[in-house]
Amino acid sequence: MSKVMDARVLAVYPVAPETFYMELEAPDIARLAVPGQFVHIRCSDSKDPLLRRPLSIHMVSRPKGVLALLFRVAGAGTALLAQKQPGERVNLMGPLGRGFSMPLPGSRVAVAAGGIGAAPLVFLVQELAHMKCQVTLYLGARDKKSLLCDGQFEQMEAEVVVATDDGSFGFKGTVPELMQKHPDWRRTAMTYMCGPKGMMKEIAALLQEADVPGEASLEEHMGCGVGACLSCAVKISHHGETTHKRVCADGPVFPSWQVVWE
Ligand SMILES: Cc1cc2nc3c(=O)[nH]c(=O)nc-3n(C[C@H](O)[C@H](O)[C@H](O)COP(=O)(O)OP(=O)(O)OC[C@H]3O[C@@H](n4cnc5c(N)ncnc54)[C@H](O)[C@@H]3O)c2cc1C
């Protein structure tokens, strides 16, 4: 069940170019949230921008009732969020959507993150660590200074391998190329991914060829965020039949082999 609430801003600060961490006091949402879900957030008290913006749940502390977001400034809404001050309130709806499916405790899994796609995967790896899973993390960024969450993943005892587009840190190339060089994911129970669509499309093809299951967290423009307006529809193919599913209510996480990657 989702809640609508005014959450107190506890902290907002930059962590990388154009990328901000925000902490909110939102005990009801923190208590209910599972990895892969998102909140729909009002960025301003005025009518501009009118629509809420979807942001993944980056981390939660259930005992403290705290929820964290990690976002890149993409336009007007996220720019307003970046200017919020501790003590201000923002209106949130959440937790929304269907999250990642969890493996059996102790499983070996892989996680692939590209750019700001790392945001929901920290919460996922937090839960996987509680379940004593062995996690290999394939982490991609444009360059070293844009790399996100590598320290957090390492603290949670994930094995982290990095690719940057310009080679300023780790392997020079893309996340799918990195995965071909480090094929540990071939022996895992599941590969979870979030990042640019092109990256996830290539990874989905690798997984399908190796017959390894995968789950992808998708992004689409959203209106209502709760399944009513159909503005976030994507094509999903199941048992040879192609249908439209709503990223907000049926996703954002889908089996990677069911997504029609266009
Ligand atoms: C389920 C979900 C989870 C998300 N989680 C995060 C997150 O954790 N961190 C984060 O930084 N971003 C996340 N996003 C993307 C985020 O919602 C958009 O960047 C944000 O809505 C942009 O709002 P804006 O007003 O700043 O920019 P706008 O002015 O609305 O748009 C600026 C640019 O961003 C593009 N854009 C806007 N919304 C989306 C979208 N939903 N998907 C793809 N492109 C978009 C526009 O086409 C435009 O080019 C998520 C999106 C979804 C659907």
Ligand code: FES
């Ligand atoms: S945003 Fe309205 S149905 Fe998904």
